[in-house]
Amino acid sequence: MAGLRGVLRAGVTLAWMSLAVFFLTALSEAEPRRTAIALVSNGANRELYARLRAELAALGWRVRDVAPGPEVTLANLARRAHTLAVLRVSAGAEAIEVWAAPEVDAEARTEWIDVDASRPELAILRAVESLRARFLELGIEPEETRSGSPDGSAPAGSSAAPDSAPSPPEDVAAAAPENGPEGSPPAKAEGARNVASAATDTAPMWVALAAGPTLVSSVGDTNVALSGALRFAPTPWLLVGLEAASSLTATHVSAREGQVDLRGTWVGSIAELRAGSGPWTWGAGAGLAFAVVTMQGFSTTPDYRGNHVSLYTALPLGRMALELALAPRLRLRLEGSAGVTLPRVAVLVGSSVASYWGRPLLGATLGLEWAPFGASSTTRRASASVP
Numbered sequence: 001m002a003g004l005r006g007v008l009r010a011g012v013t014l015a016w017m018s019l020a021v022f023f024l025t026a027l028s029e030a031e032p033r034r035t036a037i038a039l040v041s042n043g044a045n046r047e048l049y050a051r052l053r054a055e056l057a058a059l060g061w062r063v064r065d066v067a068p069g070p071e072v073t074l075a076n077l078a079r080r081a082h083t084l085a086v087l088r089v090s091a092g093a094e095a096i097e098v099w100a101a102p103e104v105d106a107e108a109r110t111e112w113i114d115v116d117a118s119r120p121e122l123a124i125l126r127a128v129e130s131l132r133a134r135f136l137e138l139g140i141e142p143e144e145t146r147s148g149s150p151d152g153s154a155p156a157g158s159s160a161a162p163d164s165a166p167s168p169p170e171d172v173a174a175a176a177p178e179n180g181p182e183g184s185p186p187a188k189a190e191g192a193r194n195v196a197s198a199a200t201d202t203a204p205m206w207v208a209l210a211a212g213p214t215l216v217s218s219v220g221d222t223n224v225a226l227s228g229a230l231r232f233a234p235t236p237w238l239l240v241g242l243e244a245a246s247s248l249t250a251t252h253v254s255a256r257e258g259q260v261d262l263r264g265t266w267v268g269s270i271a272e273l274r275a276g277s278g279p280w281t282w283g284a285g286a287g288l289a290f291a292v293v294t295m296q297g298f299s300t301t302p303d304y305r306g307n308h309v310s311l312y313t314a315l316p317l318g319r320m321a322l323e324l325a326l327a328p329r330l331r332l333r334l335e336g337s338a339g340v341t342l343p344r345v346a347v348l349v350g351s352s353v354a355s356y357w358g359r360p361l362l363g364a365t366l367g368l369e370w371a372p373f374g375a376s377s378t379t380r381r382a383s384a385s386v387p
Contacts, residue, residue: 033102035084036062036143037131040077045093048115052087052096052124059128062143074099074110084140085131096127100134102277137328139236139276206231206241208333210367214247215360223249225264227365239272239283250296251357257350258299258306262357266291266315276323281331283321291315293345293357304350313341315358329371337363 037056041049056063066081074086074097085100094115101108111130115123135142208229215222226248231241250261268289275282291313297306321335341358348354 033084033139034141034143036064036081038064038066038077038081038083038086040066040068040074040086040088045089045120048093048120048124049089051121052089052127055124055128056087059142060144075101075104075108079104084138085135085142087127087131096123098127098130098134100131100138100140102138102140108278133328136236137325204233204329204371205373206233206239206331206369206371208241208367208369210333210335210365211248212363212365212367214245214363221251221253223247223251223263225363225365227367231369237274239274239285240269241271242269243267243287243289245363253347253349253355255349255352255354257301257304258297260306260347260349260354261296261298262347263294264291264357264361265294268315268317270317270319272319272321279325281323281325283319283323283335285319285321287317287319289315289317289339291341291358295347297349311345313343313345313358315339315341315361317361323369331369332366333369334366335364337361337365 039049039053039056053063053065064081064083066077066086068088074088077088078084078086078099078101082104084102084104086097087099088097089095090097096113096115098111098113099108113123113127113130134140206229208227208231210228211224211226213222214225224247225245227243227245229241229243231239233239244265244267246265247263250263253260253262266289268287270285270287270289272283272285293311293313295307295309295311297308299306317337317339319335319337321333323334324332326332339358339361341356341361344359345357346353346355347357
């Protein structure tokens with residue numbers, strides 16, 4: 001018994017030390033990453049390129065015009081332009097390629113947005129929406145024009161395409177040809193800016209359901225608990241939520257005089273600091289819950305009789321979590337929790353204390369999270385396109 005308690009205390013101590021290290025690391029990296037957007041054109045449709053650049057500039061994002069160069073992959077173009085996001089109009093102007101990654105050297109998927117020749121503005125809006133969704137997913141914030149160079153020029157080491165890249169946003173009309181592919185009138189700066197839209201970004205709200213084993217007694221008995229949560233992510237590195245859990249099976253404490261079956265239910269709030277790479281996200285946090293412990297006694301001797309009682313206690317909790325993104329709005333989440341009841345809940349069998357509930361409480365759960373609300377995969381926008 002003493003050896004088991006020593007192992008549990010060592011485990012709780014190690015968990016709290018890991019939590020402290022994670023907090024210090026996350027706080028030092030809490031500043032969100034920012035990036036400009038590299039815009040590449042092969043000169044196939046300068047009007048489409050000008051409209052795409054005008055849309056990005058109207059949103060206040062800093063754009064770096066980059067010549068195609070010998071690079072084939074967008075990751076290599078991003079490395080040369082020193083950005084984390086790249087948009088490229090394909091050689092035949094039949095699609096817009098979208099690429100964004102948490103690091104310049106990271107591998108990320110390339111998304112193709114098909115261009116309808118009769119409605120190219122729809123492809124432009126879809127490309128910008130896709131890029132915005134990737135920024136939210138990766139925790140990247142686009143640089144604003146006022147935070148970069150006044151003229152929005154490309155950095156050293158990247159050259160602007162003399163025959164395909166337009167001037168800065170205020171001269172975007174000059175980059176459009178005098179006549180479009182089908183004899184359309186020249187594009188004007190005011191017309192190009194009409195592609196801009198009013199965006200409303202909302203943070204995602206996650207609904208979680210999980211189940212797993214929970215060690216809830218100092219005697220080492222284990223039961224199964226079912227938990228649910230509502231979690232809100234105001235920033236990519238912070239998650240706050242309301243959680244509830246309840247024992248599906250009872251914890252048993254036995255002695256010579258009889259047996260006590262215990263079930264616990266707890267409700268609380270936990271905040272997590274988060275960091276991630278690609279589809280994986282790590283989290284660590286702490287919070288406070290309030291628990292209701294129900295005890296049912298059963299006597300095995302005629303000298304005693306069983307009682308039914310309910311006790312209330314506070315339950316400070318620590319948390320470690322690992323998540324895998326299965327889809328833009330669906331995640332698989334594995335979490336471990338450790339807590340201790342204050343004040344402690346004693347289990348009496350006969351006239352002596354047989355055990356304590358939640359000294360400590362250790363749990364591991366595996367479940368799914370779904371985001372029915374918020375801008376986790378798409379951003380709500382009201383747009384006005386060029387007729």
